[in-house]
Amino acid sequence: MVLQQQPARAVIWGYGEPGAQVIVSLRRESETITKTAGITISKCPQSVWKVLLPPMVYGGPYHLVAEQVTEKVTSIQLEDVLFGDVWLCSGQSNMEMTVLQIFNASGELKMASDYPYVRLFTAALEQSATELQDLSKVDLPWSLPTAENLGHGDFTYFSAVCWVFGRLLARKLKYPIGLVESSWGGTPVEAWSSKTALKECGLPSQTPRFPFFDTFAGPCDYSVLWNAMMHPLLNMTIKGAIWYQGEQNTGMNTNLYNCTFPALISDWRRSFHEGSLGQTDPTFPFGFVQLSTFQKSKQKDNYPVIRWHQTADYGYVPNSKMPNTFMAAAMDLGDEKSPYGSVHPRDKETVGYRLYLGARAIAYGEKDVPFQGPYPVRIDVYYEHRYMNITYDQQIILGGSYDNVFELYCSSASGEGYEWVPVPYSSLIVYAQSVAMSFGACRDVLGVRYAWDDWPCEYKRCPIYSIQKLPAPLFLRYFTH
Incomplete structure (x- = not known):
């Protein structure tokens, strides 16, 4: 261990x-x-x-x-x-996917023996109506990384995202890394939240019934996974946590995720600090994966809404509601041919790498480590000339097609209300650190957004990246004039 x-x-x-x-x-x-x-x-x-x-x-x-x-x-x-850093890995099925299920599985499994100072632990899938003091079952006791432990089966153990993140840290830091996985597919944030955290967002302790409740892949009752799979771990002293979850909340309490997710982070931090007798940092670093894609044919559904809410509606982290956090954007990693369904993209090496960059910058305080793609710092709207200029916080490069990926919030053609109108490629001019666009047929523009789709681009071909090839996350901005 x-x-x-x-x-x-x-x-x-x-x-x-x-x-x-x-x-x-x-x-x-x-x-x-x-x-x-x-x-x-x-x-x-x-x-x-x-x-x-x-x-x-x-x-x-x-x-x-x-x-x-x-x-x-x-x-x-x-x-x-051994002594080193202990990281907790949690979430739903995209965190659960094992190394056996991902691109370059054979390469990752072969690498296992190169990291004898990374140690693995996996909690079993259990739920409880009350807070347990100990895990009722363990799937993988503290173990060395082996091909069998990393690829035991589909959605069992060990987490590919957790493994890639941990082995990259171990290689960089040159000391032991402990990885504790506690995840369950098809589960909402509410199942992983204590009653205290739920109360912060006005949710009752008892779970209401949802129309599609019985079709969920995993348990969705409030707090049942907090009780059985998180509360028993609170005595541990940990360095930080990473999280990959949100798909289930595209159909459950979607509009509360900008509260429930930050509330979970705050509550876990407080609870681990108290459970470890004050040894776990009360603001320990918390990394998460911004949702990837699901369905090409289902445009503008709740996936972009959850991506936005994952940042507490700031669009970036860390921010004032989510301090000491880091994010790996994944909306450019769509995998329509995944044998596990397109909701389970197989490129978990890129996800783990992007989380690793965030940990280096936020958890380990490395200076000048870019960990997030370009984000707007200024939007100038010139109504008299009918164009807009979006300035980013860093240099940008083009990754692929950018037709209709920007949208303007315009007065509708009928003059009744407003609607989102795609901006065609011909209306865009891309500079080294900014994007300019003409209003075209739009009247009375009151907002702009980027990549507001379930599946905004092909694999690693979103329009805007940093020079380090990190994708720009989606954004939404309203304004008045």
């Missing part, structure tokens, strides 16, 4: 006899490095104990021995314990 390294202190916990003393020792070969007495929290019929280890420099391996002292001494010993 991997335990969290300094400056935080790892938490070791377990169950014992009420009133018994528990001592935890770290040993390296025959030498005892540290010995710490436990904090016993009385409960019947068992007591829960917690031990805070001293801050440890990355490395290992160590033996960890827990001894319970009553009339006799009983002990449990764990072998091959």
